Amino acid sequence: MKHFSHPESHMMTYGYKPELSEGAVKPPIFQTSTFVFKTAEEGKAFFELAYGLRDKDQDEELGLIYSRINNPNLEILENRLCLWDKTEDCAVFESGMSAISTVLLEFLKPGDLLLYSRPTYGGTDHFITHFLDKIGVDSIGFMPDQNQDEITSLVQASGKADKLALVYIETPANPTNGLIDIEMCKAIATRFETPKRPVYLAVDNTYMGPLWSAPLSFGADLIIYSATKYLGGHSDLIAGAVLGNSEVMQRIKVLRTFLGNMASPHTCWLLLRSLETLKVRMEQQAENTKHIADFLQDHPTVAKLHYLGALKPGSKSHAIHQQQYSSSGAMIAFEIKGGEKEAFQFLNNLRLIKLAVSLGSTESLAQHPASMTHIGVADEIKKRIGISSGLIRLSIGVENHEDLIGDIKSAFKAVD
Ligand SMILES: *Cc1c(COP(=O)(O)O)cnc(C)c1O
Numbered sequence: 001m002k003h004f005s006h007p008e009s010h011m012m013t014y015g016y017k018p019e020l021s022e023g024a025v026k027p028p029i030f031q032t033s034t035f036v037f038k039t040a041e042e043g044k045a046f047f048e049l050a051y052g053l054r055d056k057d058q059d060e061e062l063g064l065i066y067s068r069i070n071n072p073n074l075e076i077l078e079n080r081l082c083l084w085d086k087t088e089d090c091a092v093f094e095s096g097m098s099a100i101s102t103v104l105l106e107f108l109k110p111g112d113l114l115l116y117s118r119p120t121y122g123g124t125d126h127f128i129t130h131f132l133d134k135i136g137v138d139s140i141g142f143m144p145d146q147n148q149d150e151i152t153s154l155v156q157a158s159g160k161a162d163k164l165a166l167v168y169i170e171t172p173a174n175p176t177n178g179l180i181d182i183e184m185c186k187a188i189a190t191r192f193e194t195p196k197r198p199v200y201l202a203v204d205n206t207y208m209g210p211l212w213s214a215p216l217s218f219g220a221d222l223i224i225y226s227a228t229k230y231l232g233g234h235s236d237l238i239a240g241a242v243l244g245n246s247e248v249m250q251r252i253k254v255l256r257t258f259l260g261n262m263a264s265p266h267t268c269w270l271l272l273r274s275l276e277t278l279k280v281r282m283e284q285q286a287e288n289t290k291h292i293a294d295f296l297q298d299h300p301t302v303a304k305l306h307y308l309g310a311l312k313p314g315s316k317s318h319a320i321h322q323q324q325y326s327s328s329g330a331m332i333a334f335e336i337k338g339g340e341k342e343a344f345q346f347l348n349n350l351r352l353i354k355l356a357v358s359l360g361s362t363e364s365l366a367q368h369p370a371s372m373t374h375i376g377v378a379d380e381i382k383k384r385i386g387i388s389s390g391l392i393r394l395s396i397g398v399e400n401h402e403d404l405i406g407d408i409k410s411a412f413k414a415v416d
Contacts, residue, residue: 007083007210008279015079029269030072035064052254068260073268080275081231081241084210085223089249091256092241092268096206096226097123098261099240103222104128104168106255107200110136113160115151115188117169117180118143119385121204121226122376124170138163143384144171144178144317151188164192170204171324175333175369175393176306176386177207179320186219200248206230206360211282212327221248227263229360233274233281239263281362284398285330291401292394292408296334301412303390304335331359332394333369339389342415343368346392349414352399352407359395364404366394 004010016027037043046063048054050070056062064070078090093099104127108114116128118141128139140158142151155161167189171180186201193199202222203215206229215223225231227239240263242252256262263271293307309328311318321328336342347355353364357373367373369387377387396404 007080010083011080011275011278014083015076027073027076027269027272030067030265032067032071032265034066037063050257052250067265068262069257071262071265071268073265073272074262077263077268077271077275078241080272081210081243084278085214085216085243087216087223087243088246089253090241090243091249091252092227092239092263092271093256094240094261094263094267095238096121096224096228096240097127098259099224099226099242100124100204101127101131102252102255102259102261103202103224103242104132104137104166105259106251107166107202108132108137109165111163112137112165113155113158113163114139115155115164115167116141117171117173117185119173119178119374119377119381119387120168120170121174121206122373124168124204126376128168143381144173144180145384148184148188151184152191155188155192161192162197164189164199165197167199167201168204169202170206172207172308172329172331173385174207175331175374175391177308177329177331177333178385179308179317179324181320182215182218182220182324189219207331208325208327208329211279212286212325212329216244218324221245222252227271228358230282231274231278231360232271233278233361234270235358235361235363237267237270239267239271281398282327282330285360285396286327288398288401288404289330289332289396290328292396292404293328293332295405295408296332299412301337301415302334303337304386306333306386330396332396333391334394335386335388336390336392336415338415340368340371343390343392345415346411349411350407351410352403353394353411359393361395362398364395364397364399366392369393 021028046065049062077092081090140154167185169180169185189199189201200221203220204224205213205215206226222244225241227241293309296302296305308321311321353366356365357367369391370389374387
């Protein structure tokens with residue numbers, strides 16, 4: 001396998017043994033709740049590992065026990081996801097939110113401090129400001145335009161710097177593609193940790209990963225995905241994933257076992273199907289997006305374009321983009337001239353592009369952040385990060401780019 005070093009070469013076969021499944025070239029759906037042990041001793045050994053009661057012997061693998069703990073579809077999927085992010089272990093969840101909430105619950109306890117980037121996904125924000133607050137976890141948010149000194153001062157001014165336990169960031173930030181420097185966040189985490197109290201860094205990599213962004217190489221400890229988006233890529237499932245080294249993942253997997261929020265065999269099977277085309281899909285989506293961004297760039301109906309391929313050379317964002325990412329991605333936000341009325345006229349007149357939230361799928365989607373995904377964001381933050389009433393977010397799919405541009409053109413014509 002070492003000779004084949006590209007993850008896309010392994011997405012059809014890696015981690016699956018046809019001889020264990022009647023020679024079927026594709027893994028069947030292992031729709032079973034429990035697994036038969038060969039002997040009682042074997043069952044005991046499996047449980048010791050699953051509960052983290054002892055370390056694995058060399059070459060020992062966790063055997064199949066019960067589908068809340070592990071299942072062949074779940075394990076094959078997790079092994080394949082590890083290849084993309086070049087990491088030791090992965091846990092797949094029934095949603096991106098369950099992946100995120102499990103990470104936050106495992107690495108934070110009452111009294112601790114969380115530092116996180118804003119804006120973050122609405123569900124994540126709600127969990128931090130409502131649920132974590134309720135159980136006594138304090139949090140401080142920072143914005144993409146703040147520098148290392150400013151963020152460090154925020155932590156110090158909180159009076160809880162010695163309680164900082166986790167730094168959580170989402171980059172690029174939804175919906176305006178604001179970029180956060182992962183190495184800077186690692187430096188902040190390191191600045192506040194002590195030998196006894198590590199400060200972990202978690203990165204929501206949904207927008208650009210795993211193809212165009214490798215947060216672990218910039219010092220992140222945990223990578224999180226909404227697998228509902230690019231990994232799933234067909235708008236037909238909800239799932240999430242967390243990746244990292246064996247040590248942090250052991251903790252995540254034990255908590256997952258007790259929260260019971262792992263993905264089902266059927267969802268994992270769909271994701272295995274999706275991973276086979278991950279690279280071709282994402283590359284085509286990014287290619288299409290370039291054409292659409294070119295079209296929008298100087299269009300008279302467009303007041304402002306947020307696209308990673310159009311960052312100003314010399315700007316801080318441009319430098320982070322060069323350093324951290326290998327593509328301009330397939331997400332665009334743009335401000336239509338006018339406000340909500342014009343934005344709605346545009347959205348209501350799209351034909352090929354569907355009016356829906358979510359992103360990363362084969363079909364192109366459009367939505368209005370101010371009144372939809374980001375309706376709960378405070379006005380002051382909306383203003384600061386550019387979520388105006390005329391802002392429209394596009395997730396570009398794999399359709400023909402000329403047809404997509406034609407659709408946008410005719411929807412623009414309907415705006416008066
Ligand atoms: C969609 C999304 C989530 C939440 O994932 P679900 O699968 O919907 O639970 C988290 N982070 C980002 C960046 C997202 O886009």
